Amino acid sequence: MSRIAATFEHLRQQGRRALIPFLTAGFPDLEHTVPLMHTLVEHGADIIELGVPCSDPMADGPVIQRASEQAIACGMTLRRAIDSVAQFRWTNTHTPVVLMGYANPIEAMGYPTFIARAQDAGVDGVLTVDYPPQECTEFAAALAAAEIDPIFLLAPTSTETRLREVAAAGRGYLYYVSLVGVTGAATLDTAAVAARIPAIRAATGLPVAVGFGVRDAASAQKIGAAADGVIIGSRLIEILEAASDAPEMHRAAGEFLGSLRTALDQPHGAAQ
Amino acid sequence: MNRTTGNSPFSQPDEHGHFGRFGGVFVSETLIAALSELTDAWRAARDDETFWAAFQHEMAHYVGRPSPIYHARNWSQQLGGAQIYLKREDLNHTGSHKVNNCIGQALLARRMGKTRIIAETGAGQHGVATASVAARYGLPCVVYMGAEDVRRQASNVYRMKLLGAEVRAVESGSRTLKDALNEAMRDWVTNIADTFYIIGTVAGPHPYPQMVRDFQSIIGHECREQMVKLAGRQPDEIIACVGGGSNAIGIFHPYLDEANVRLTGVEAAGKGLHTPFHAAALGCGRAGVLHGNRTMLLQDANGQIMEAHSVSAGLDYPGVGPEHAWLQETGRVQYVAASDDEALAAFHALTRAEGILPALESSHALAHAARIAPTLPKDAIVLVNLSGRGDKDMHTVAEYGGLQL
Incomplete structure (x- = not known):
């Protein structure tokens, strides 16, 4: 069983939901990436999505765009993001790490090289935003052969047929994009998300994690009542951005994640 | 059609x-x-x-098509070789294709x-x-x-x-x-x-x-009819500038099956292909994924997209249409590049010889025509897609010549 599957299974047995923070590798600088990953785990992260910065993040809102630009300016690359995972694994062998990014850095490295390095480093899943399943069948198969989960997105606009196609291609979990828009948008309709989850569950045995508009404990809790996992990205990056110095950044990130953890672990009816 | x-x-x-x-x-x-x-x-x-x-x-009725083809006799004579014909997309409403x-x-x-x-x-x-x-x-x-x-x-x-x-x-x-x-x-x-x-x-x-491509192919379809009427036959070579490549594909596509018609796309070499300041994705790029398609891209070793450079803003794009990448790979279309200096020289030459101000984008295609025309016999026919008019470029041209308007 993959580390991601084991994590969801363990949580399921406890009746808990996965808390999945997203962190842009290299933001705010190279040296804080791995320490921040550990901070997130200490304060309740079950899985970490590590964003590989890209010059043209088409699906991202302004917050992650800014973070990506700063990370690239700091010298973050796909190679270094993989190295960060390897370093994280020196002291953490239980928390799954998913690399999330865009296709071109992977194509530039060559996907066989990428997969070999990711496997060596202890990467558990890969989510490539602009690789829909039909454009990456070989890549997804090669990932699976290396015991790395190819993770795919589903959107509110995905048709029933599409839902089944994506569900058949994905492993680890399905990432449900909670709104029609870019990351960090402020228009999340938690009731609409909850209403959509049963149709997804009917098409897949995979856990369903929800992201793109979750900003606080209240929305995390409402999403958590319906989904298996909650992904939080832009809001976390904003908190890192706002911190005056490194200790404050770790403290604020920990406090924020802790508040989400507490909310998620409350009985599911409590959100109503 | x-x-x-x-x-x-x-x-x-x-x-x-x-x-x-x-x-x-x-x-x-x-x-x-x-x-x-x-x-x-x-x-x-x-x-x-x-x-x-x-x-x-x-x-x-709105655009004013078909756009004419014009035989640039003066410029052809100055160049001393092939006859150059211009597809006048610059005469369209709003000034380009x-x-x-x-x-x-x-x-x-x-x-x-x-x-x-x-x-x-x-x-x-x-x-x-x-x-x-x-x-x-x-x-x-x-x-x-x-x-x-x-x-x-x-x-x-x-x-x-x-x-x-x-x-x-x-x-x-x-x-x-x-x-x-x-x-x-x-x-x-x-x-x-x-x-x-x-x-x-x-x-x-x-x-x-x-x-x-299908909308822009009206350019090439018109050329096929017009060239026969005007010159009695199809051209030996067609030249068009390539940024993303819409005017080029528009004129090339109806000719892809005409093996006797040589097709040449001209990218922007900017300050030179040996410098980082150009926009030649086909000439110097590597395959990758950007803006929803796989194509040739200007990118660094880590797969980050690089900034393109050209004196003509319309060619200033680090990628190129995927069909051009494919046509290059099949060898059906050849792709070359013209520098800022060459484009400007062609701009001035056409303006003075024919009283037509070409867009700086189109001037790259003209630059390549000027390069090859002297090497061809006088009965050879070269058709250039004059994709837009140069009125928009007055400030850039003046600045390039050290003037302030």
Whole structure:
């Protein structure tokens, strides 16, 4: 069983939901990436999505765009993001790490090289935003052969047929994009998300994690009542951005994640 | 007349939008449904005679087509070799070939019941054409433009505003065309129900490269008829500039099966291909994924997209349409490059010899014509796509010559 599957299974047995923070590798600088990953785990992260910065993040809102630009300016690359995972694994062998990014850095490295390095480093899943399943069948198969989960997105606009196609291609979990828009948008309709989850569950045995508009404990809790996992990205990056110095950044990130953890672990009816 | 040839080896793309290993649909899941809807609507429109009748009507009465072909006798004589003919897309309403595609996509938008238009623009030609067409059809229009380009192309920004469009300056990334495209995609993803995104070139995810090509192919179809009437035969060589490549594909595509017609695309060599300041994605790039398709891209070793450079803002794009990448790979079309200096020299030469001010983009194609014409016999025929007029470039040309207007 993959580390991601084991994590969801363990949580399921406890009746808990996965808390999945997203962190842009290299933001705010190279040296804080791995320490921040550990901070997130200490304060309740079950899985970490590590964003590989890209010059043209088409699906991202302004917050992650800014973070990506700063990370690239700091010298973050796909190679270094993989190295960060390897370093994280020196002291953490239980928390799954998913690399999330865009296709071109992977194509530039060559996907066989990428997969070999990711496997060596202890990467558990890969989510490539602009690789829909039909454009990456070989890549997804090669990932699976290396015991790395190819993770795919589903959107509110995905048709029933599409839902089944994506569900058949994905492993680890399905990432449900909670709104029609870019990351960090402020228009999340938690009731609409909850209403959509049963149709997804009917098409897949995979856990369903929800992201793109979750900003606080209240929305995390409402999403958590319906989904298996909650992904939080832009809001976390904003908190890192706002911190005056490194200790404050770790403290604020920990406090924020802790508040989400507490909310998620409350009985599911409590959100109503 | 806009149909692609049936059983040609060049009847691409396949049903998923692939031109060989290039093209495709490399987008986030959030755009998949919208692109499927667009693909279905486009397929239906493509087979509908009434759609093409409406398109032809607009081409004749709003754009002023067919655009003439002009035999540049003076310039040909000066160059001392081949006869140079110019396809006068500069005479179209709004001043370039861009309007052909805007009309086509706007008609499709209306057919689909979309009530809002968005577009990206670099120099502003596509933005102006889109804003004009949006005004013509009474559709609200938002044009995304890199903040750096907004500064450089102030008069086109003003033109778009006069036409009723809202121009949004994009402050992310390199603040140029590629970032405007990213931002337009983000708008589309957010407003998918009512919005139609008019992409200005043969790039983007399927069906855009095919759809834009089919609208622009009116250029080549006209040439096939006009050349026979004017010169008694088809040209020996056709030359067009390539940024994203819409004017080039428009004139090349109806000739792909004519093995005797040599086809040459000219990229912007900027300050030189040996420097980092050029826009030659086909000449110097590597295959990769950007803006929804796999194509040739200017990128660094880590797969980050690099900024392109050209004196002509319209060629200033780090990628190229996927069909061009494929046509290069098959060898059917050859791609060369012309520098800023060569383009400017051709600009001045044509202006003085023929009284025609070409756009700086088109001047790259003219530069290559000037290079080869002297090596060819006097009865050889070279057809250049004069894709736009140069009035918009007065400031750039003056500045390049050390003058301030």
